[in-house]
Amino acid sequence: MLLGGILLLALLLGGALVAGYLLVDIPPANAAATAQSNVYLYSDGTLIARDGEVNRVNVPLSQIPRTVQEAVLAAEDRDFYSERAVDPKAMIRAAWNTATGKGTQSGSTITQQYVKNYYLGQEQTIKRKAKEFFIAIKLGREKSKNYILEGYLNTSYFGRNAYGIQAAAQAYYGKDVSALTTAEGAYLATLLNSPSAFDVVSHPRSRSRALARWNYVLDGMVKKDWLTPGARATTRFPEPGKVRAAAGLSGQRGYLVEAVKDYITDRGILDEKTLAEGGYRITSTIDRRRQNALVDAVDTRMAGRLDPAARPADRLVRAGAVSIDPATGEVAALYGGIDYTRQYVNNATRRDYQAASTFKPFVFAAAVENGSRTQDGRRITPYTVYNGDNRRPVVGARVRFAPENEGQVSYGNITVNTATDLSVNAVYAQMAVDVGPATVKKTAVALGIPEDTPNFVASPAMALGTLQASVLDMAQAYATLADHGRRTPYTLVQKITKGGDTVPLPERTPVQAISREAADTTTSMLVSVVDNGTGTAALAAGHPAAGKTGTGELDRSAWFAAYTPGLVTVIAMMGQDPDTGTLQSLYGALGEPRISGGGYPARIWAAYTKAALEGTDPVDFDLDLQPGAAQPPPPFTQSSPPPENPDADGLSPTPPQRPTPPSGGQDTGGQDGGGQSRGGESQGGQTQGGATQGGSQGGRTQGGQDNGGRSQGGGTNSGQEDGGRTQGGQSQGGATQGTWGSTGGGGTNGGPTEDYRPPSAFLE
Numbered sequence: 001m002l003l004g005g006i007l008l009l010a011l012l013l014g015g016a017l018v019a020g021y022l023l024v025d026i027p028p029a030n031a032a033a034t035a036q037s038n039v040y041l042y043s044d045g046t047l048i049a050r051d052g053e054v055n056r057v058n059v060p061l062s063q064i065p066r067t068v069q070e071a072v073l074a075a076e077d078r079d080f081y082s083e084r085a086v087d088p089k090a091m092i093r094a095a096w097n098t099a100t101g102k103g104t105q106s107g108s109t110i111t112q113q114y115v116k117n118y119y120l121g122q123e124q125t126i127k128r129k130a131k132e133f134f135i136a137i138k139l140g141r142e143k144s145k146n147y148i149l150e151g152y153l154n155t156s157y158f159g160r161n162a163y164g165i166q167a168a169a170q171a172y173y174g175k176d177v178s179a180l181t182t183a184e185g186a187y188l189a190t191l192l193n194s195p196s197a198f199d200v201v202s203h204p205r206s207r208s209r210a211l212a213r214w215n216y217v218l219d220g221m222v223k224k225d226w227l228t229p230g231a232r233a234t235t236r237f238p239e240p241g242k243v244r245a246a247a248g249l250s251g252q253r254g255y256l257v258e259a260v261k262d263y264i265t266d267r268g269i270l271d272e273k274t275l276a277e278g279g280y281r282i283t284s285t286i287d288r289r290r291q292n293a294l295v296d297a298v299d300t301r302m303a304g305r306l307d308p309a310a311r312p313a314d315r316l317v318r319a320g321a322v323s324i325d326p327a328t329g330e331v332a333a334l335y336g337g338i339d340y341t342r343q344y345v346n347n348a349t350r351r352d353y354q355a356a357s358t359f360k361p362f363v364f365a366a367a368v369e370n371g372s373r374t375q376d377g378r379r380i381t382p383y384t385v386y387n388g389d390n391r392r393p394v395v396g397a398r399v400r401f402a403p404e405n406e407g408q409v410s411y412g413n414i415t416v417n418t419a420t421d422l423s424v425n426a427v428y429a430q431m432a433v434d435v436g437p438a439t440v441k442k443t444a445v446a447l448g449i450p451e452d453t454p455n456f457v458a459s460p461a462m463a464l465g466t467l468q469a470s471v472l473d474m475a476q477a478y479a480t481l482a483d484h485g486r487r488t489p490y491t492l493v494q495k496i497t498k499g500g501d502t503v504p505l506p507e508r509t510p511v512q513a514i515s516r517e518a519a520d521t522t523t524s525m526l527v528s529v530v531d532n533g534t535g536t537a538a539l540a541a542g543h544p545a546a547g548k549t550g551t552g553e554l555d556r557s558a559w560f561a562a563y564t565p566g567l568v569t570v571i572a573m574m575g576q577d578p579d580t581g582t583l584q585s586l587y588g589a590l591g592e593p594r595i596s597g598g599g600y601p602a603r604i605w606a607a608y609t610k611a612a613l614e615g616t617d618p619v620d621f622d623l624d625l626q627p628g629a630a631q632p633p634p635p636f637t638q639s640s641p642p643p644e645n646p647d648a649d650g651l652s653p654t655p656p657q658r659p660t661p662p663s664g665g666q667d668t669g670g671q672d673g674g675g676q677s678r679g680g681e682s683q684g685g686q687t688q689g690g691a692t693q694g695g696s697q698g699g700r701t702q703g704g705q706d707n708g709g710r711s712q713g714g715g716t717n718s719g720q721e722d723g724g725r726t727q728g729g730q731s732q733g734g735a736t737q738g739t740w741g742s743t744g745g746g747g748t749n750g751g752p753t754e755d756y757r758p759p760s761a762f763l764e
Contacts, residue, residue: 036278042288049253056163060500061150068185074220075189077110117155159195172240183238186217254340263492283495285330294333297608313588318574320347320471326479329488353557356550359465366443369518372435382417386427401460421533432463446513448476475570482563485519520623537602541609549597560601571601
């Protein structure tokens with residue numbers, strides 16, 4: 001009976017084993033085991049952020065150093081490669097020790113631990129243990145030992161919210177798993193036994209136990225001939241790094257991750273669903289040093305000075321910035337806003353603010369690229385003369401358009417170079433018609449402005465920057481100008497890998513978008529803007545620079561787009577109600593009556609560029625200019641209107657001298673100077689208002705005294721009240737109507753030199 005009972009029990013046990021083996025299938029992986037984060041890195045390989053809840057990044061076994069693998073085997077299962085998937089004796093021994101109070105022990109092989117991690121879960125039940133047993137047997141028959149070890153290393157928990165050996169290497173030593181030393185691998189293997197208790201930083205009282213376990217691992221490696229006694233004797237304990245809070249998406253990290261994600265999905269590198277599955281290691285182009293310099297520049301020059309409690313307008317202020325290497329197209333730095341967790345919209349990539357006068361260089365570039373001429377046949381160059389009077393109707397347009405200049409200042413006849421320095425709307429609106437709005441748009445698209453940009457309408461008003469391009473879009477276009485007309489599509493990604501495989505990236509073949517002559521001639525004028533015009537704040541960078549300021553309609557945005565020969569950076573300030581999201585004017589922000597592109601944005605640009613280029617010598621621009629643009633024509637020697645027929649280069653031989661911005665809206669509109677700085681231009685005796693060379697039609701030797709040069713020389717009263725009539729004086733630029741203050745003319749602080757335009761300016 002006893003023998004029969006034993007045989008029956010054996011048959012039942014054997015039948016149960018067979019039935020269990022047949023009935024229990026290898027299930028799909030549990031969700032927690034397959035969930036991974038995507039890891040986003042700076043260009044130097046350091047961590048920006050992870051975008052998943054689970055801190056896990058799977059790596060192939062080939063990327064894990066052999067000594068690290070052996071350290072794990074020495075700690076957990078030294079006979080892994082020679083034993084079966086399950087060890088019944090070890091299981092019985094562990095169960096006995098647990099039952100007799102010798103401590104809870106698992107007795108599981110690495111295969112069983114992997115099954116628990118990957119297919120089942122951590123619950124302590126007989127049912128789970130039974131499933132683990134049968135799945136481990138099946139897995140051991142169907143999969144290789146390397147496959148199982150790789151899965152185990154990628155699913156085990158090491159503490160510090162690190163799942164898998166790669167996450168653990170980053171959490172404890174701030175390095176890739178492939179760079180781990182034998183000593184570091186042995187410590188990570190130590191943690192598998194008790195992750196929390198053996199963290200010598202978090203639990204210094206457990207240091208002795210952790211060191212004992214670490215020594216046990218190394219001694220085991222020596223016993224298995226995986227480590228020589230000599231190497232063992234010289235191995236020192238590798239102190240792990242401090243515990244760091246999980247890298248979330250606060251601060252700039254969220255903006256960087258969002259921009260990189262959009263770049264990947266918009267270009268079809270990965271679709272959104274595939275990217276969301278996780279496990280990708282994405283190395284960005286963001287230069288950590290320059291990124292920190294950009295954030296610091298915004299904080300110290302603008303954000304740190306905001307005081308919403310004292311100045312309600314300060315709560316409306318937003319900022320966005322992008323910095324690009326023009327030679328490679330790599331985005332080196334990006335500022336998206338004050339904090340991604342507080343303001344989710346990325347100011348660097350949004351497209352709902354006018355680019356304003358930062359668009360004007362594209363109009364001139366189109367003119368040079370296409371050999372465009374004025375309405376009377378003169379070739380357009382930096383020294384071509386245009387009439388810059390306020391509200392001057394554009395000639396040749398299909399609809400009537402008479403744009404207002406900033407501060408409603410009239411400049412009379414001035415060169416394109418001066419009009420660029422002072423951001424004169426009247427000149428550029430006329431130039432856009434001379435070139436052809438469709439041609440201007442085509443050139444802007446070639447430079448890098450997306451064709452589907454909101455409000456990108458081919459019309460004279462486009463010259464004033466009515467389109468709503470992003471900061472990143474403008475940086476791309478300016479990078480093309482900086483690289484002598486060669487456009488290299490920008491990128492935010494250097495490399496993408498997953499499981500040892502590299503994801504192919506799209507080709508970014510540079511193309512010559514416009515001629516070098518067109519790009520370089522445009523650059524030469526933008527150098528003048530920084531040296532002499534509205535962008536002089538950029539001189540503080542200490543490097544030769546070319547740039548353009550811009551101020552959007554109703555002062556809702558203020559821009560500074562500029563570059564050195566090797567770095568392009570665009571800075572924008574924007575006004576937005578934080579509660580409703582509506583676009584708002586920046587009047588009164590930071591205690592200023594107005595925010596102009598030449599103010600805070602230019603100062604931020606200078607601070608960042610100085611830091612970004614620290615340690616490098618200033619480099620001058622190497623420019624290849626169009627004929628007639630290399631140097632200004634001879635000085636003016638007599639009073640006469642521009643000739644009817646241009647010379648061979650399309651230049652007037654005697655263009656006016658550069659006007660000085662008005663000093664600020666005096667009631668007499670010109671006072672005893674006879675129209676002041678512009679009270680009687682080209683037809684009124686030179687740009688100085690009929691000064692000593694005023695000539696017969698330009699007023700007497702005192703610039704329009706007596707009668708101010710009559711109808712062509714500054715008006716009957718030399719610029720009073722309205723500052724002179726349409727052919728001379730300032731129209732309204734020195735009169736009582738000049739209320740906006742900045743740096744030029746009109747208003748208490750001198751009229752602005754930016755392009756303020758009330759909505760009516762765009763209705764025609």
